[in-house]
Structures are given as structure tokens and as C-alpha cells.
Amino acid sequence: MPDGALPVLDVKELKTVFRTRRGEVHAVNSVSFDLKPGELLGVVGESGSGKSVTMMSLIGLLPSPPAEVRGGQVMFGDQDLLQADDDTLRAIRGARIGFVFQDPMTSLNPVFTVGFQIMEPLRKHMGMDKRAARVRAKELLELVGIPDAASRLTDFPHQFSGGMRQRVMIAIALACDPQVLIADEPTTALDVTIQAQILELVKDLRQKLGMAIVWITHDLGVIAGIADRVIVMYGGQIVEHAPVKELFGNPQHPYTRALLETVPAMHGDRADRLRVIQGQPPVLAGPPDACPFRARCSHRFERCDRENPPRVPCGPAHDTACFWDPATGGPRHV
Amino acid sequence: MLTFTIRRLLLAIPTLLFISLVIFLLLELAPGDPMAQVPLTVPPEVKERMREALGLGEPVHVRFWKWLVQFFWVEPLHLIDNLFGTALAEGQQRVISWQSRSPVMDIVAQRIPQTLWVVGVAYIVAILIAIPIGVYSAYRQYSWFDQAGTFITMVGFSVPPFFSGVLVIVIFSVNLGWFPSIYDTTHEVNDWDSFVVQLKQMIMPVMVLALQITSQISRFMRASMLDNLGQDYVRTARAKGMTERVVVLLHVLRNSMIPVVTVIALGIPAIFGGAIITEQVFKVNGIGQLLITAIQANDLPMVQTLTFIFAVLIVLFNLIADVLYGILDPRIRYD
Numbered sequence: 113m114p115d116g117a118l119p120v121l122d123v124k125e126l127k128t129v130f131r132t133r134r135g136e137v138h139a140v141n142s143v144s145f146d147l148k149p150g151e152l153l154g155v156v157g158e159s160g161s162g163k164s165v166t167m168m169s170l171i172g173l174l175p176s177p178p179a180e181v182r183g184g185q186v187m188f189g190d191q192d193l194l195q196a197d198d199d200t201l202r203a204i205r206g207a208r209i210g211f212v213f214q215d216p217m218t219s220l221n222p223v224f225t226v227g228f229q230i231m232e233p234l235r236k237h238m239g240m241d242k243r244a245a246r247v248r249a250k251e252l253l254e255l256v257g258i259p260d261a262a263s264r265l266t267d268f269p270h271q272f273s274g275g276m277r278q279r280v281m282i283a284i285a286l287a288c289d290p291q292v293l294i295a296d297e298p299t300t301a302l303d304v305t306i307q308a309q310i311l312e313l314v315k316d317l318r319q320k321l322g323m324a325i326v327w328i329t330h331d332l333g334v335i336a337g338i339a340d341r342v343i344v345m346y347g348g349q350i351v352e353h354a355p356v357k358e359l360f361g362n363p364q365h366p367y368t369r370a371l372l373e374t375v376p377a378m379h380g381d382r383a384d385r386l387r388v389i390q391g392q393p394p395v396l397a398g399p400p401d402a403c404p405f406r407a408r409c410s411h412r413f414e415r416c417d418r419e420n421p422p423r424v425p426c427g428p429a430h431d432t433a434c435f436w437d438p439a440t441g442g443p444r445h446v
Numbered sequence: 447m448l449t450f451t452i453r454r455l456l457l458a459i460p461t462l463l464f465i466s467l468v469i470f471l472l473l474e475l476a477p478g479d480p481m482a483q484v485p486l487t488v489p490p491e492v493k494e495r496m497r498e499a500l501g502l503g504e505p506v507h508v509r510f511w512k513w514l515v516q517f518f519w520v521e522p523l524h525l526i527d528n529l530f531g532t533a534l535a536e537g538q539q540r541v542i543s544w545q546s547r548s549p550v551m552d553i554v555a556q557r558i559p560q561t562l563w564v565v566g567v568a569y570i571v572a573i574l575i576a577i578p579i580g581v582y583s584a585y586r587q588y589s590w591f592d593q594a595g596t597f598i599t600m601v602g603f604s605v606p607p608f609f610s611g612v613l614v615i616v617i618f619s620v621n622l623g624w625f626p627s628i629y630d631t632t633h634e635v636n637d638w639d640s641f642v643v644q645l646k647q648m649i650m651p652v653m654v655l656a657l658q659i660t661s662q663i664s665r666f667m668r669a670s671m672l673d674n675l676g677q678d679y680v681r682t683a684r685a686k687g688m689t690e691r692v693v694v695l696l697h698v699l700r701n702s703m704i705p706v707v708t709v710i711a712l713g714i715p716a717i718f719g720g721a722i723i724t725e726q727v728f729k730v731n732g733i734g735q736l737l738i739t740a741i742q743a744n745d746l747p748m749v750q751t752l753t754f755i756f757a758v759l760i761v762l763f764n765l766i767a768d769v770l771y772g773i774l775d776p777r778i779r780y781d
Contacts, residue, residue, distance in 0.1 A: 173684055206687035213685075218678040222777055223700050233686045268776040284686060 119146035119187075120291050120324050121170075126184035126194075128162075128169040131177055138396045139165045141348040142184075144423075147292065152318060152325045154339030154356065156332060156371070160393050162348035163328045167294050171209055172201045188292075207237035210285030210323075214297040216277035220269035226253075226280050227265030230287060237288045252283040255320075257313060275306035279313065286317065293325045299334065311338060332375055336360060341429075344368050347394045347404025350423065354430040364432040366409050403434075411436040413443060447772055450780035454765050465757045466517075469750055470510050478744040480544050500544055513750060516541045521551050545745040553736065554752070558718070560631055561725070561732030565717045568652040572659035573710060579660070580667020581702075584675060585694055595664065602661035611654045611727035618650060625650050631731040651728040655721055659713070666709050670702040677701075704774045711767040715759035 128140035140162045147153050155163045168174045170186050170193060186193040188209070193201065205211075213219045220229060230252055231245040240248065246265065253261035256279040269277055278298060285293055295314070299307040315338055318325060329335060335342055335356065342359045344352040344367065352365040363369045370389045391408035403409070403416040413435050423433045424444070437444035480500060481493045501509055516539060523535035540549040579599075583592040619627035625646050635644045674680070675698055683697045722734035729735075733752065740748035772778045 171685075173681065202687045202689060204687070205685055211682070211685035213678060213682060215678055219682045221679040221683065221697050221701070223704075223775065224697075232683075232688065237687060270777045281682070284682070 117148050120149045120189070121147040121326075122185075122187040123166075123170065124185045124187075126166065126169060126186065127182040128165055128174070128179060129182055130179050135397050138400050139179075139348050140169055141396075141400045143345075143348075143350055144184075145343055145350065145353065147324050147326060149291070149324055150318075150322050151340050152327060152338055154335040154342040155326060155328045155345060156330060156335055156342060157345035158330055158393055161345040162396075163330075163345050164296050165348075166345070167296060167326060167328060171205055171294075172198070173205070173211075203237070206233040206285075206290075207288040208290050209292045209294060210287075210290035212278070212281045212285045212293065212295040212298045215301045216274055216281055217301065219281055220277055222269055225266050225268055226272065229269075230265075230280070230284050233284065233287045248287070249283075252287055253280070255286070255317070256280070256283045258283075274302055275309060278302060278306075278310055282310075282313065282317070286321065286323075289321065290323055293323050294328070295325060296328045297330070298327075300329070300331070307334075314338070332371060344371070347400075348396050349400070349404060349420075349433060351405065351434065352430075352432040353423070354427070358427060358430050362427060362430070364426050364430070364438060365405075365434045366411050366436060367405050368432075369438070370408075409436075415443070447769065447780060450772070451765070451769060454768070458761050458765065462754075462758060462761060463514075465761075466514070466750075466754050467510065469753050469757070470513065471506075473746050473750055474506060480744040480746065482744060512539075513541065513747070517751065517754070524549075524551070541747050541751055543740070543745055543748045545740065545743045545748065550748050550751045553748070554733070554755070557731060557733050557736050560629075560730055561718065561721075561734065564629070564648060564651045564725070564728075564730050564732065565655060565721050567648065568655035568721075569659055569713070569717050571652060572656040573663060575656070576660045576663035577667055577706070580664040580706075581671055581694070581699060583664070584668045584671030584702075587672065592668075595668075599661035599664055602657040603665070605657075607654050607658065607721065607724045608727055610657060611651070611724055614650050614654060615727070627728070629728045629730040651721075651724050651730060654727075655724050663706065663710065667702065667706050670705050671698060674698045674701045704771065707770050707774060708767045711763050711770055715756060715763050718759050719756050 123146065124144045126140055126143045127138070130137040130139055143162070143166050145153070155166075157163050165174065165179075169179070169181050172193070174181075181194055184194060188204065191200070193204070196204075220226070227246065227249050230249040231240075231242070234240045234245040234248050235242070238245075238248075249265055250261045253264060258264055258276060258279055264272075269280070272280060281298070285295075298314075299310050302310060311334065314325065314327075327335070327339060339356045341355050342353070343350050344359070344365065346365075346367050352359065352363070352368045354362075354364075359368065360372065363372055367389075373387045374389060376386055389408060394404050394407065396404070400420050402418065403412075403421055406412050406416040409416065415435055419435075421433045421435050423431045425431045426437075426444075435443055480502075481496060484493060484496070497503065501512070504512075520535050520538045520540055523538070524540060527533060527535050541551065542548070543550050543553060546553065579595055583595045586592055615627045618624045627650075629647050629651060633640065633644060633647065635641050675694075677698075680693060680698060683693045688697070718733065719737075721732075722738055724730070725732045725734040726738065737749065737752050739745075740752065768780075772780055
């Protein structure tokens with residue numbers, strides 16, 4: 113990826129809140145990141161850290177109410193997606209930004225054939241007639257590695273296995289040659305061998321088609337295998353951001369470090385217990401005026417209760433939102 | 447699907463035979479005397495001979511067998527005779543009503559159109575109203591439209607037709623004088639004016655029935671839509687950039703209709719069964735009214751035949767509902 117290329121997606125200070133009966137939940141809090149053409153950006157974090165909500169907010173896929181995008185800017189090319197109307201967003205979704213979701217068993221409509229569901233975006237966005245769309249749909253199924261593609265177009269989703277359905281989802285997402293593919297935990301619901309196949313497929317497709325990918329997961333092993341850059345999210349915020357090697361080699365934020373320690377080791381002493389991060393993820397009610405990780409952090413300062421740490425650079429293309437400096441073991445000068 | 451249908455049709459035969467036996471025995475056990483209406487001046491031995499003339503002297507199994515032969519053999523032959531001008535059933539005893547001494551099926555054939563006009567039209571009207579209401583209520587859940595819809599359907603669901611029927615009669619016939627309060631069964635439609643008269647007399651019973659059926663089906667539709675609106679495939683359809691119209695009216699509606707179509711199909715036998723209370727309130731000479739008078743007069747052949755026809759329809763439409771389910775939902779395969 114050429115350095116300094118214009119980002120295809122540039123998110124600045126994105127804020128999303130959910131209005132509930134018990135007040136507002138700040139699900140996404142001043143999240144900023146960019147995505148360069150052809151790059152694979154990994155987004156990690158535990159359940160409820162705001163990974164999916166962030167990506168859904170970008171493109172108006174959250175149900176509103178209760179969700180409300182409060183502020184920020186999402187530049188896609190030269191267009192601010194947060195200012196765009198519904199029609200514009202619809203023209204972008206599925207055409208220039210493709211989505212793959214977590215559970216392939218429920219993400220396809222059970223009463224329509226797979227062919228129909230792949231042809232739908234082709235006919236809408238590319239203006240293809242039925243015959244052209246069918247030809248393209250067959251190519252897409254071949255591209256994602258489904259054997260006997262032509263005859264499988266008339267099959268219904270329940271006639272496919274989980275891994276095959278996820279391939280169909282990828283075919284749908286790629287139908288109109290998108291610039292960006294957002295994959296929201298696409299392998300979480302699959303078993304490990306199928307997961308590996310899907311990962312290989314995506315790597316392969318990325319090389320062939322050259323789109324940028326946002327890969328949301330809570331599996332650090334997956335991230336290590338495919339990402340160029342990584343964002344670590346916690347409590348609706350980005351707590352660390354670094355190139356993949358830098359993140360694994362030199363983690364800065366206590367949460368990232370704790371996450372890396374929870375990965376079970378393949379080698380070494382069997383007696384080593386599985387590590388966990390003590391405590392619960394925070395409930396994001398109330399304004400975010402303190403560090404979201406403070407309750408579970410072992411390096412907590414008094415300042416962490418009063419201020420929400422800003423993201424500060426701490427290495428080449430590396431930044432973190434923490435007052436603690438692992439190099440000195442003391443406070444970071446922010 | 448075809449094998450399934452044939453298998454189910456074959457299975458329906460013993461089911462229906464059993465049902466007819468149960469109906470017959472129940473009516474046998476029920477107290478009542480077809481001679482109860484005969485004046486007291488008629489001597490008891492004459493009454494006894496009249497009973498025997500009706501076949502009541504025969505043992506139970508003989509009478510059941512005779513009814514079976516008449517219903518399953520003579521009546522179909524008679525129908526063929528009527529349709530093709532043959533004489534297959536000539537001289538054979540048909541099922542005769544004790545009350546009117548005319549064949550039961552002839553009376554049923556007379557009454558069916560009245561019932562179908564009123565109850566059938568109400569059913570169609572109700573479906574046409576209920577589905578859009580259900581879809582929109584679910585799509586805009588908790589909106590004022592949904593709240594109002596919920597309130598009205600609850601009222602429609604809980605107010606019985608003997609109340610709502612009388613209420614509309616008081617309002618529209620007595621006070622406003624717009625529509626006749628009594629349905630004229632003998633009215634014939636042969637030009638525009640008589641058609642308008644027919645419409646006018648239908649409006650109130652149809653309204654009363656449709657209110658109830660609409661309430662039921664729109665609730666079903668709403669619940670089914672809500673189930674499906676939260677599904678992952680809806681998000682997928684939106685992520686593909688489909689318009690809300692396509693998402694809701696194609697992706698969600700197609701899935702939501704599966705259980706609703708079944709409910710609608712299962713409700714159709716009730717149309718033929720007539721709406722006993724509504725027919726009474728508006729004096730519609732339909733099947734429901736026929737059944738009630740037959741029960742009151744101890745007209746056993748009539749009650750037996752009508753009840754059994756309802757049973758046949760229920761079995762048949764259960765099968766139709768199952769087949770429709772298989773057609774609408776590709777995940778269901780019977781073979």
C-alpha cells in the first residue's frame with residue numbers, strides 16, 4: 113500500500129448514542145480512523161466495545177430510533193456520509209461499500225434463491241437485466257469458490273452449509289466491485305477449519321480485486337494473520353491504534369496488553385491457566401468523562417477517574433489513549 | 447408434495463369416518479324427541495308409528511350405516527345426475543330432513559349462497575384491510591397508528607357480534623335509516639338498482655363480521671412482521687442498498703405471510719359454517735341459522751349432515767394449509 117495515499121474512508125470524531133428508557137448510552141465515542149485504498153484494517157475488542165456499532169453508524173444501518181449519530185464526519189471519497197440523504201446512502205451501500213455479517217445462517221433470506229439474492233444488488237446498482245445479472249452472479253459464486261456455480265444459483269440458502277453461505281454473503285458484498293468491504297466478525301460463527309478457508313478466500317480476493325477491508329473481530333489470532341493496521345476498541349472508544357507488527361511487538365495500552373495475555377499459548381507449559389481480564393465491560397451510560405477501562409486497569413491513576421485520556425502518539429504510526437507509560441512504568445506526559 | 451397430498455387425502459378417509467361416527471353417537475346420546483313439536487292431541491301410538499317411519503326403531507348401527515350410504519353414495523350420485531342429466535340415483539333414498547321432509551342437501555344448496563355472500567365477502571374485506579394494517583403497524587411499531595390500531599383491534603376482538611350487530615342496527619337503521627335492519631334473503635339481483643339494494647343490506651352484517659376477522663388477522667400479521675423485521679436478513683437487504691419498500695414489502699412480507707396464509711386458510715371452513723350469531727341478528731337465512739333451527743327441532747339428519755360437512759371442510763383446509771406452507775416456505779419439504 114503506497115504511504116500517504118488519500119484514504120478511501122476517513123472517519124473523524126464519530127459519536128453515536130442509543131436512547132433508552134434509562135438514559136443515553138454512549139456506544140461510540142469520538143472515534144476517528146482512516147482506511148487507505150487496498151488496506152486491511154483490523155478492529156478488535158470484546159463484545160459491546162462498539163466495533164459493530166461504529167461501522168453500522170458510518171452508513172446508516174443502525175435503526176433510528178433508538179440509535180442516533182450525534183456528530184463527526186465520515187468522508188467517503190469527497191462525500192460526507194453523515195450529511196448524505198437516504199437515497200445517496202442506499203446508492204453507496206451494497207455498491208461501493210459491501211457488508212459481510214457475523215451469522216451466515218440467518219443473514220440470507222430463507223425464502224429467496226441464492227441467485228436472486230446475489231442478483232438483487234447487481235440489478236439495482238449496475239442496472240443489469242436479468243440475464244446479465246445471472247451471468248455475473250455465476251461468476252461471483254465461482255470467484256468465492258462455490259463449485260457447480262451455475263446450478264447452485266437456483267438453490268435456497270438452507271441447501272448450503274454455513275461456510276458456503278458465508279461465501280455467498282461475500283459474493284453478495286463483492287457483487288458491485290466495492291471500494292470498501294466491511295466484514296463484521298465474518299468467521300465467528302464458523303468452525304475453525306471453515307474459518308481458515310474463509311480467511312484464505314478473503315486474502316486471495318483482496319489481492320485479486322484490491323478493495324480496502326475493515327475486519328471486525330475479537331480474535332487476535334485472526335488479526336495477526338491478515339491485518340495491516342489494527343484498531344483496538346474498548347467502551348466505545350479507540351484505545352490503541354498501530355500497524356499490526358508494532359501492536360503485537362510493542363503494545364501500549366493496558367487493555368491491549370491484557371488482551372494479548374489472554375491468547376492461549378500453543379507451546380510451553382500445559383499447566384498454565386487460561387488468563388482472563390478481571391471485571392465486566394463498562395455500561396456506557398452517562399457522558400464519557402473518565403477512562404472507560406479504569407475499573408479493570410491495574411495501572412490506574414487518580415487522573416483516570418477525572419479525565420478521559422486522549423489518543424497520543426507513542427511510536428511510528430502508533431497511538432494510544434492512556435496516561436500510563438509501559439516504558440517507564442509511570443505516568444505518560446500528556 | 448404430490449405424494450404427501452395423496453397420502454394425507456387417504457388418511458383423511460378413516461379420520462372422517464371416525465368423526466362421522468362420533469357425531470352420530472353424540473347426537474344419539476343427546477336428549478330430545480323429533481315428535482316433541484307434534485300436538486298433544488295426537489295419540490302416543492300414532493307418535494310411535496311416526497317415529498318408526500323416521501327410522502328411529504332401527505338399531506343404532508343400522509341407522510348409521512344407512513346414513514353413511516345415503517351421504518357417501520346416494521348424494522354424490524344425485525349430484526352427478528343433476529350435473530349431467532343422468533338417472534343413477536333414481537329411486538334411492540336421500541338424506542331427508544325430518545323438519546321439512548325435503549332432502550337435506552337441497553336445503554343446504556339453497557342456503558349456502560346467502561352465507562357465502564355475507565360471511566365470504568366479510569372474510570375477503572377483512573383480509574384486504576387486515577394485511578396492510580398489520581404490515582404498517584409492525585413497521586411503525588409504537589407509532590400513533592400502531593397504538594390506535596392496537597386499541598381498535600382489541601375492541602373489535604372483544605366486542606361480541608350480538609352487541610356490535612345490535613349497535614350498528616340502532617345507529618344505521620333506526621337512527622340514520624341508511625340500511626335495512628333485516629337481510630332480505632329473497633331479494634334477487636338483476637339490475638343496477640337491485641344490486642345497490644343488495645349492497646345496502648349486506649353492509650351491516652359484513653361490517654360486524656369484518657371487524658372481528660380484521661382484528662384477528664391484523665394482530666397475526668403484525669406479530670409475524672415484527673418477528674421478521676428483527677431478522678438478520680433484513681439488515682443484509684438494507685446493506686445491499688435495497689429501498690425500504692423492497693426490504694419491507696418483498697423480503698419481510700414474503701416471510702411474514704407464511705404463518706398468516708396458514709391462519710387464513712384454516713379460517714375458511716368457518717365461512718361455510720356461517721356466522722351463527724351474526725346471521726341471527728340480521729336474519730340472514732344462512733347455514734348458521736339453518737343449523738340452529740335444526741338443533742332446536744331435533745332434526746337429526748340435518749344436524750348430522752351439516753356438522754359432518756363442517757368436519758370435511760376443516761380436514762380439507764388443514765391439508766390445504768399444510769400444502770400452502772410447503773409451497774411458501776422452501777425449507778419445508780414433505781417428501
